[in-house]
Amino acid sequence: MRILVTLGCLALLASAPVPALAQRAYTHADTLRGANGPGRAWWDAQFYDLHVTLDPADSSVRGWNGITYRVLAPAREMQIDLQEPLVVDSMAQAGRHLAYRRDGNAFFVTLPEAQRPGDVATVTVWYHGRPRVATNPPWGGGFTWTRDSLGNPWVATTDEGLGASVYWPLKDWLGDEPDSQRIAITVPDPMIDVSNGRLRSVTHNGDGTTTWEWFVADPINSYDVAVNAGTYAHYSDTLAGETGKLSLDFWPLAYHVEAARRQWPQVIPMLQCFEHWFGPYPWYADGYKLVEAPHLGMEHQSAVAYGNHFANGYLGHDLSHTGLGLTWDYIIVHESAHEWFGNNITMQDQADMWIHEGFAYYAEGLYTECTQGRMAGAAYLIGSRRNIRNDRPIVAAYGVNAEGSGDMYPKGANMLHTIRQIVGDDARWRGILRGLNQTFWHQTVTGQQVEDYISRAAGVDLSKVFEQYLTTTMIPEFDYKVEGGTLSYRWTNVVPAFDMQLKVNIPGLGDRILHPTGAWQTLPVTSPDAAQLEVDENYYVTARDVGAAAGGR
Numbered sequence: 001m002r003i004l005v006t007l008g009c010l011a012l013l014a015s016a017p018v019p020a021l022a023q024r025a026y027t028h029a030d031t032l033r034g035a036n037g038p039g040r041a042w043w044d045a046q047f048y049d050l051h052v053t054l055d056p057a058d059s060s061v062r063g064w065n066g067i068t069y070r071v072l073a074p075a076r077e078m079q080i081d082l083q084e085p086l087v088v089d090s091m092a093q094a095g096r097h098l099a100y101r102r103d104g105n106a107f108f109v110t111l112p113e114a115q116r117p118g119d120v121a122t123v124t125v126w127y128h129g130r131p132r133v134a135t136n137p138p139w140g141g142g143f144t145w146t147r148d149s150l151g152n153p154w155v156a157t158t159d160e161g162l163g164a165s166v167y168w169p170l171k172d173w174l175g176d177e178p179d180s181q182r183i184a185i186t187v188p189d190p191m192i193d194v195s196n197g198r199l200r201s202v203t204h205n206g207d208g209t210t211t212w213e214w215f216v217a218d219p220i221n222s223y224d225v226a227v228n229a230g231t232y233a234h235y236s237d238t239l240a241g242e243t244g245k246l247s248l249d250f251w252p253l254a255y256h257v258e259a260a261r262r263q264w265p266q267v268i269p270m271l272q273c274f275e276h277w278f279g280p281y282p283w284y285a286d287g288y289k290l291v292e293a294p295h296l297g298m299e300h301q302s303a304v305a306y307g308n309h310f311a312n313g314y315l316g317h318d319l320s321h322t323g324l325g326l327t328w329d330y331i332i333v334h335e336s337a338h339e340w341f342g343n344n345i346t347m348q349d350q351a352d353m354w355i356h357e358g359f360a361y362y363a364e365g366l367y368t369e370c371t372q373g374r375m376a377g378a379a380y381l382i383g384s385r386r387n388i389r390n391d392r393p394i395v396a397a398y399g400v401n402a403e404g405s406g407d408m409y410p411k412g413a414n415m416l417h418t419i420r421q422i423v424g425d426d427a428r429w430r431g432i433l434r435g436l437n438q439t440f441w442h443q444t445v446t447g448q449q450v451e452d453y454i455s456r457a458a459g460v461d462l463s464k465v466f467e468q469y470l471t472t473t474m475i476p477e478f479d480y481k482v483e484g485g486t487l488s489y490r491w492t493n494v495v496p497a498f499d500m501q502l503k504v505n506i507p508g509l510g511d512r513i514l515h516p517t518g519a520w521q522t523l524p525v526t527s528p529d530a531a532q533l534e535v536d537e538n539y540y541v542t543a544r545d546v547g548a549a550a551g552g553r
């Protein structure tokens with residue numbers, strides 16, 4: 001999803017203290033937005049035919065969306081989401097006007113005909129208004145109406161979390177993606193709109209506007225559907241990828257072409273690295289695009305938004321505190337990683353956003369490994385632990401569009417790095433990452449499905465590991481003591497039945513894989529220095545010598 005990862009990271013860079021969030025009370029509106037409710041569950045979105053006209057002069061939009069759906073179960077009332085203050089002008093089906101009532105950001109439409117399972121039908125919604133303006137894109141989302149440094153109008157949308165219904169009507173639930181989508185954006189001349197998928201047509205309307213018609217041939221998550229309208233240049237390239245020729249299209253602002261040609265070639269080794277680790281790029285039909293945007297960046301599917309000022313690092317910073325993050329462009333790497341984790345494999349519920357952000361942050365470590373070796377990749381991830389707050393759990397409440405802690409980024413990544421140690425075999429680990437993308441190809445999933453897949457493919461029950469890192473703020477503590485010739489050890493600060501393995505280097509014995517549990521276990525040791533043991537730092541845990549000699553209990 002968006003660089004929300006960066007949400008946490010940005011706050012860290014600004015040294016902003018983050019108050020512990022009280023569990024907020026969820027409302028009826030949260031449930032309408034976040035649950036697969038009765039107005040949603042009976043129909044499956046097949047195709048969105050979206051047409052939007054932008055008017056930068058007064059920050060307004062008007063347009064229509066043809067919602068084609070397949071009936072899954074009999075029903076009469078359909079929920080369609082469109083956020084205030086936008087106004088619906090009318091809705092129709094097969095030439096007949098439809099009656100509807102508004103409930104905040106949701107509309108409930110009465111369908112006159114019986115909806116028979118298997119039928120395919122279309123509801124068209126006409127609407128207009130001045131959509132919410134983004135307060136802090138890409139995090140505080142909505143529309144950005146701005147100008148480039150030459151004074152040309154520049155417009156962009158960002159709405160992960162907030163929802164695509166901030167500017168167009170749809171079923172705004174992550175678990176249902178259309179199989180394909182048209183995105184036809186009309187802008188004043190001479191603006192160019194770059195949206196997702198492939199450019200199908202450019203129509204000069206003869207009234208001082210032009211319609212840029214884009215077509216996405218694959219399922220797309222709605223928050224990725226984006227407007228980028230400005231004074232763009234375009235150049236292209238191709239990559240001989242795993243499954244053939246992948247088109248690469250680059251859309252910098254016209255006066256940034258030289259900067260883009262200098263910085264954006266990083267796209268090639270990035271795609272090669274991620275195809276190696278994750279499998280084929282998921283959108284050969286739609287191609288890969290990088291589009292300059294007036295915000296930091298966002299993983300808009302097949303049209304990644306870029307605003308990192310053509311420099312390495314994260315706005316010039318290194319999130320890992322090792323220097324390694326300054327050797328590549330954070331936005332190219334992180335946002336593009338979402339094409340696999342986030343866009344190919346998409347969370348059904350916002351609560352499971354670690355599927356997007358934990359893996360995308362982990363991918364930063366893998367890219368460092370691709371370019372600078374295995375040790376460097378590990379150092380990047382270990383260094384990023386300084387960004388973990390353990391303020392609240394990573395997984396949030398389900399069914400209310402809630403989002404967990406920003407720890408989903410660095411802590412999610414370090415959980416995955418820890419699991420790689422448990423798997424203990426790089427080929428197998430790579431097979432798991434590729435297997436996830438193959439098994440859940442172009443699908444929406446629950447976190448549970450991802451956890452179960454990894455456990456099964458690893459041949460290790462990791463359910464307690466996921467429970468520990470995703471649903472609590474506790475870091476496992478390895479407690480140990482050496483008394484006489486005996487090392488005693490156990491886990492504390494863990495969920496019940498936590499039994500994760502741990503690699504420890506013990507003087508006199510060398511590297512050992514231990515299997516601590518909550519109960520004390522013992523191991524005979526020979527060296528008088530055995531208490532100077534070292535826990536493998538690739539595991540995200542703490543360790544404590546609780547022996548008498550160490551001043552423990």
Ligand SMILES: [Zn+2]
Nearest residue numbers: 001002003004
């Ligand atoms: Zn992200």
